[in-house]
Amino acid sequence: MNFPIAYFTFFGQKFLLYIVEAGRILPPSASATNVDKLFFFILAITGFFFFLIVGLMLIFLILYRHRLGVEAKEAPKHNLPLELTWTVIPLVLVFVIFLAGFKGYMDMAIAPLETYEINVTGQRWNWLFTYPNGYIDKELHVPTNQAVTLVITSEDVIHSLFIPALRLKRDAVPGRYSKLWFKVTVPGEYPIYCAEYCGTGHSTMLTKMVVHEAGEYEKWLEKSSSYILTLSPVEAGKKLFETRGCMQCHSVDGSRKIGPTFKDFFGESVTLRDGKKVIAEENYVRESITEPLAKVVGGFDPVMPTYKGRLKDAEISAIIAYLKSLSKKGRANLELEKAREKEEETKGDSSQTSQEGNATQEKKI
Amino acid sequence: MKGAENVHGGHGQHAHLAHHFTSLKQQYESTKLGMWLFLITEVLLFGGLFVAYSVYRANHPEIFIYGHKYLDTRLGAINTVILICSSLTIALGVRCAQLGQRGLLILFLALTILGGLGFLGIKYVEYEQKWKHGLLWGKLYKPQAHSEREMNSVESIENPENRDTATTNSIPLGNAQTASEANNGADTSLEQTQSTGIIVEATSRTNLNQAETQGHSPESATIEDKPKNVQLFFAVYFAMTGLHGLHVLIGIIAISVILVMAVKGKFSPMNFTAVDLTGLYWHLVDLIWIYLFPLFYLIH
Amino acid sequence: MEELGLTKPKGLKAEKKGAQENYLNSRTGFLSWIVTLDHKRIGILYLVSILTSFFLGGMFALMVRTELIASGKTIMDAETYNKAFTLHGAIMIFLVIIPSIPAALGNFVLPMMLGAKDVAFPKLNLLSYYFWVGGAIFALVSLVTGGLDTGWTFYTPYSTITTTSVSAVLFGAFLLGFSSIFTGLNFIVTIHFLRTDGLTWFKLPLLVWALYATAIIQVLATPVLGITLLLLIAERLLGIGIFNPALGGDPVLFQHFFWFYSHPAVYIMILPAMGIISELIPIHSRKHIFGYKFIAFSSLAIAIISFLVWGHHMFVSGQSNLANMIFSGLTFAVAIPSAIKVFNWLATMYKGSIRLNTPMLYALSFIFLFLVGGLTGLFLGALATDVHLHDTYFVVAHFHYTMMGGALMAFIGGIHHWWPKMFGRMYSERFGKIAFWLVFIGFNITFIPQFLLGIQGMPRRYADYPQEFTTLHQVSSIGSYIMAVGFFLTAIYLVHSLFRGKPAPANPWGGASLEWHTASPPIKENFLSPPQAYDPYDFTRLVYQPDREEYILREEINPSLA
Numbered sequence A: 001m002n003f004p005i006a007y008f009t010f011f012g013q014k015f016l017l018y019i020v021e022a023g024r025i026l027p028p029s030a031s032a033t034n035v036d037k038l039f040f041f042i043l044a045i046t047g048f049f050f051f052l053i054v055g056l057m058l059i060f061l062i063l064y065r066h067r068l069g070v071e072a073k074e075a076p077k078h079n080l081p082l083e084l085t086w087t088v089i090p091l092v093l094v095f096v097i098f099l100a101g102f103k104g105y106m107d108m109a110i111a112p113l114e115t116y117e118i119n120v121t122g123q124r125w126n127w128l129f130t131y132p133n134g135y136i137d138k139e140l141h142v143p144t145n146q147a148v149t150l151v152i153t154s155e156d157v158i159h160s161l162f163i164p165a166l167r168l169k170r171d172a173v174p175g176r177y178s179k180l181w182f183k184v185t186v187p188g189e190y191p192i193y194c195a196e197y198c199g200t201g202h203s204t205m206l207t208k209m210v211v212h213e214a215g216e217y218e219k220w221l222e223k224s225s226s227y228i229l230t231l232s233p234v235e236a237g238k239k240l241f242e243t244r245g246c247m248q249c250h251s252v253d254g255s256r257k258i259g260p261t262f263k264d265f266f267g268e269s270v271t272l273r274d275g276k277k278v279i280a281e282e283n284y285v286r287e288s289i290t291e292p293l294a295k296v297v298g299g300f301d302p303v304m305p306t307y308k309g310r311l312k313d314a315e316i317s318a319i320i321a322y323l324k325s326l327s328k329k330g331r332a333n334l335e336l337e338k339a340r341e342k343e344e345e346t347k348g349d350s351s352q353t354s355q356e357g358n359a360t361q362e363k364k365i
Numbered sequence B: 001m002k003g004a005e006n007v008h009g010g011h012g013q014h015a016h017l018a019h020h021f022t023s024l025k026q027q028y029e030s031t032k033l034g035m036w037l038f039l040i041t042e043v044l045l046f047g048g049l050f051v052a053y054s055v056y057r058a059n060h061p062e063i064f065i066y067g068h069k070y071l072d073t074r075l076g077a078i079n080t081v082i083l084i085c086s087s088l089t090i091a092l093g094v095r096c097a098q099l100g101q102r103g104l105l106i107l108f109l110a111l112t113i114l115g116g117l118g119f120l121g122i123k124y125v126e127y128e129q130k131w132k133h134g135l136l137w138g139k140l141y142k143p144q145a146h147s148e149r150e151m152n153s154v155e156s157i158e159n160p161e162n163r164d165t166a167t168t169n170s171i172p173l174g175n176a177q178t179a180s181e182a183n184n185g186a187d188t189s190l191e192q193t194q195s196t197g198i199i200v201e202a203t204s205r206t207n208l209n210q211a212e213t214q215g216h217s218p219e220s221a222t223i224e225d226k227p228k229n230v231q232l233f234f235a236v237y238f239a240m241t242g243l244h245g246l247h248v249l250i251g252i253i254a255i256s257v258i259l260v261m262a263v264k265g266k267f268s269p270m271n272f273t274a275v276d277l278t279g280l281y282w283h284l285v286d287l288i289w290i291y292l293f294p295l296f297y298l299i300h
Numbered sequence C: 001m002e003e004l005g006l007t008k009p010k011g012l013k014a015e016k017k018g019a020q021e022n023y024l025n026s027r028t029g030f031l032s033w034i035v036t037l038d039h040k041r042i043g044i045l046y047l048v049s050i051l052t053s054f055f056l057g058g059m060f061a062l063m064v065r066t067e068l069i070a071s072g073k074t075i076m077d078a079e080t081y082n083k084a085f086t087l088h089g090a091i092m093i094f095l096v097i098i099p100s101i102p103a104a105l106g107n108f109v110l111p112m113m114l115g116a117k118d119v120a121f122p123k124l125n126l127l128s129y130y131f132w133v134g135g136a137i138f139a140l141v142s143l144v145t146g147g148l149d150t151g152w153t154f155y156t157p158y159s160t161i162t163t164t165s166v167s168a169v170l171f172g173a174f175l176l177g178f179s180s181i182f183t184g185l186n187f188i189v190t191i192h193f194l195r196t197d198g199l200t201w202f203k204l205p206l207l208v209w210a211l212y213a214t215a216i217i218q219v220l221a222t223p224v225l226g227i228t229l230l231l232l233i234a235e236r237l238l239g240i241g242i243f244n245p246a247l248g249g250d251p252v253l254f255q256h257f258f259w260f261y262s263h264p265a266v267y268i269m270i271l272p273a274m275g276i277i278s279e280l281i282p283i284h285s286r287k288h289i290f291g292y293k294f295i296a297f298s299s300l301a302i303a304i305i306s307f308l309v310w311g312h313h314m315f316v317s318g319q320s321n322l323a324n325m326i327f328s329g330l331t332f333a334v335a336i337p338s339a340i341k342v343f344n345w346l347a348t349m350y351k352g353s354i355r356l357n358t359p360m361l362y363a364l365s366f367i368f369l370f371l372v373g374g375l376t377g378l379f380l381g382a383l384a385t386d387v388h389l390h391d392t393y394f395v396v397a398h399f400h401y402t403m404m405g406g407a408l409m410a411f412i413g414g415i416h417h418w419w420p421k422m423f424g425r426m427y428s429e430r431f432g433k434i435a436f437w438l439v440f441i442g443f444n445i446t447f448i449p450q451f452l453l454g455i456q457g458m459p460r461r462y463a464d465y466p467q468e469f470t471t472l473h474q475v476s477s478i479g480s481y482i483m484a485v486g487f488f489l490t491a492i493y494l495v496h497s498l499f500r501g502k503p504a505p506a507n508p509w510g511g512a513s514l515e516w517h518t519a520s521p522p523i524k525e526n527f528l529s530p531p532q533a534y535d536p537y538d539f540t541r542l543v544y545q546p547d548r549e550e551y552i553l554r555e556e557i558n559p560s561l562a
Helices: A006-019 A032-063 A078-107 A216-225 A233-242 A282-290 A313-325 A330-364 B002-007 B024-059 B061-070 B073-099 B103-130 B145-158 B165-169 B176-181 B186-204 B205-216 B218-222 B230-263 B271-295 C030-034 C039-067 C080-111 C124-144 C168-194 C204-236 C250-286 C292-308 C321-333 C337-351 C356-383 C384-388 C393-425 C429-455 C468-500
Strands: A118-123 A126-130 A141-142 A148-153 A157-163 A167-171 A176-180 A186-195 A207-212 A269-271 A278-279 C540-547 C552-554
Touching: A006 A157, A032 A078, A032 C337, A032 C356, A032 C384, A078 C321, A078 C337, A078 C356, A078 C384, A078 C540, A118 A141, A126 A141, A126 A278, A141 A216, A141 A313, A141 C356, A148 A157, A148 A167, A148 C321, A157 A278, A157 B002, A167 C384, A186 A282, A207 A216, A216 C168, A233 A313, A282 A313, A313 A330, B002 C540, B024 B061, B024 B271, B024 C168, B024 C204, B024 C250, B061 B230, B073 B103, B073 B271, B103 B230, B145 C337, B218 C468, B230 B271, B230 C204, C039 C124, C039 C393, C039 C429, C039 C468, C080 C124, C080 C168, C080 C204, C080 C393, C124 C168, C168 C204, C204 C250, C204 C292, C250 C292, C250 C356, C250 C393, C292 C321, C321 C384, C356 C384, C356 C429, C393 C429, C393 C468, C429 C468
Parallel strands: A118 A148, A141 A207
Antiparallel strands: A118 A126, A148 A176, A157 A167, A157 A186, A186 A207, A269 A278, C540 C552
């Protein structure tokens, strides 16, 4: 900030401690600190005019209060120099504010050349962060002192990614990519909100930004990316279910969405669109993930896209395990099959891959 | 319209002067200004659509270049001539009202109505063709490759020399490009399936992202003949011509009311404001079409 | 001297009911009201309807504030909350504030200020009222058929996929838009051609200038809203796809269209309010307005610049940096004419004889609250700070200070100011002042915490919030209850005055504009003969008559002065 506002800034910081973060933290990035400086610069100007005008108003109210029988005094009806004064001074001041605001904005808008890119997808009602290695998480994790660019889009309606601590916000618009960059200097956890109204769960579309100490970030990413090995199949399945778009159309609490609910789904008999009945067991679920339009449940439209090639076999198995955990019969099976499942999985893996290969070849022809 | 204000009687002043006006001149000026303001709101109503048109044409010129080939320039041109003529007849009608020539006024009003009806008739023919071939907006855009090919080949066999004549018969299809598409039918049908495939996909919310990436990435230009999102052209086309058609309809009704009043002899050189205002409205409706015609039919 | 309102009406004397014919009693019966072409009666119809809607919108506001009194579910679930805040916004904006001053007060006083018998197109005026009623009915229909949960801004694609009854409200808003256009069109023509002899443009009361500037915006901006709403209806009913990204459309285009209307619309709300303040301050300060031409032309300047700033609602929507810069710059430009007005009002009070009665209290509170609203607008106009504050409670507090603290306070002040003229009765000054302080204090308690919430990053339209925001939300909710008590008190003493109020004299405040030169309430045709035009802010020609508690023209006492 190039303006002589040291005093106000000082005043600002103290004031900031009190109101902005309730005494907890200073903004953890340089650009956020600049935003705060500008904020208190404007606050100083507006505060001055507020007290000037309200003060004059009160003084006039006392000096010129109505007294019975006393008429208003003679006073000029207009005064051009005076009018011009209070036109030009505010004009100059708002121009200064405009320039300061614009400069601060451009600092926030123009990213350095080398940045670490993370893709962000807003969907009702959570945020998904896709890291460069393809790993998807519901929280934003970034390293300290590293310029990070978020490439933001939306799956459904407009959302807005809002990180109050960084004084940053950007709309997630379906069909568009918008970018946001920052460099955080202070490790810690900071809340993330959705700031554009998006429906029932708007106020629950919260997550957090975790800023890791130097060197810790890479460890976190490596550990998290291998969750399929580290987590139990049910937990891994739940994570996949939430991050790969399943939960957009399938509920787990029995409510009806675009696709059937998975509460008490696994192991039960299902009536298909053509009237046939199948048991929703492992093979059916697997087929429905890779060939979704083959056996569509009655009462639902055949709109599910294929996940063939988008989910690995281990991942499909994890999802199956998760579906089991959602139904009575499934839970019973889960206990019994725990041991056997691992073997089947390795077997199914190889055969499935070759089948897939054939199918893609056929399509190409 | 607002001309009807002059019906309720005054204080034994002039019969056509409303009580709150002091002179006929004041009343005439007021109604005239009121009508001009109303026309401004109409222009701005269409203005929104013109902006939408400009934005989409600037962002996706290929959609408009492709889409306009389905419109029949000849029918559009005929409609333009009809509307220009009807503007002339209503202007003559206003002149006759000013001069108190009741017979001629009735004749010109009737001719104007006829012109308006003719315009709507031709518009109906155009719309029906689009409907038949699934050339509609949004999700209803399902171009029927099959019927396209059939009709085209029949036309090109029967009239190999005179393609222009064929154009009038098979309205949205008779142009060189679609015909050539028709000749290598396999390609066309493949293309069509692809495009409908995309639409179906796009309806599924989960696949939205994918469809959009295609729509926005430069690779989408690889399909030269048929750009993505042609339905957008028809959405804008139907929105603009539909709203305009509605205005033509309202104009016809207004002129019909004036015609009935003229037959009853309600107008005189002292009192022709209603005719004048209706004329202004009709000119505006024509003017909007004069912009619509090149914007949709004459894209190059 | 002013605290006589609720005591027994001493001054009834000669003015028995029906003794004098006026617009209220010249014809009676339900039918005579619903088909009336009298601008004053249409104004009253609007007033009653708007205040009823205000009650409804206020109830939704209280629901919202009550839900937010604690984090977690308090009285309703998120879906109901979303409908409550949407309907609060939609009702307050479309049914209350936009028509409030022009259609209710403007309709009543504008022709009288011009010395005219009526507006230029009385039938169009009535039609405008029925368009309003139609719009209100559609809004009510949606209430019954599943509500509306899009927010009053109807952002696509949310508004195209939600299952609530959006189309009904959209059509209602479309009708309300045309109601507004008709009022504006009527006013422009009336101001141009129906001024009485000798009433030149610079002898017009400043409220007329403000209404003229407003009417320009109404006529030029509202049609764009109309077509936008039609396209959205087409989107929902026919799937036209213009705003649907899945079909190649652009959802952000909707925002451009919407704000192209809705930003000028905030000036449709605030300009007439400024006009009212420009009347109230000089009359109750007994002093000529300072800088007439600056105030008049600043209204027009605001009207023009207001069309060029819509993009400041979209600084974080992915708009280009260049567009952001231009819109930010123009936004600051629009602050200047407002600042000019505030300074001129202050200068008007200088050396005046300031009467602190209820209308003046509302006028002064307007300056205070609008000042806060305007100054906090600078934080939102500056790009860098807006990114943080956008879509937070800071914005909510900012626009409540301008829309409610500004437009609505001026509306209520105006109601008090012209109440004697409208109904021929004086209300209780004592209760008027009590209610004012309740509203004013309650208002600030409600919205100051919201500025702080916004600065801390509390996003708007949240049915629930993290624990740390609880205290400020609770303070805010308590403020809203205080405000509600104030408004109920206002309703009670105003209604009471209709039956028990002291009969009002023709000119209780000493107004110099023409509406004060006819009886209270006015006769059906406003004036017995076309009135003489003169400076509407020259109060030296009026003398107070303590025995009659009214002002009369000097020449009436001493004809030789004339």
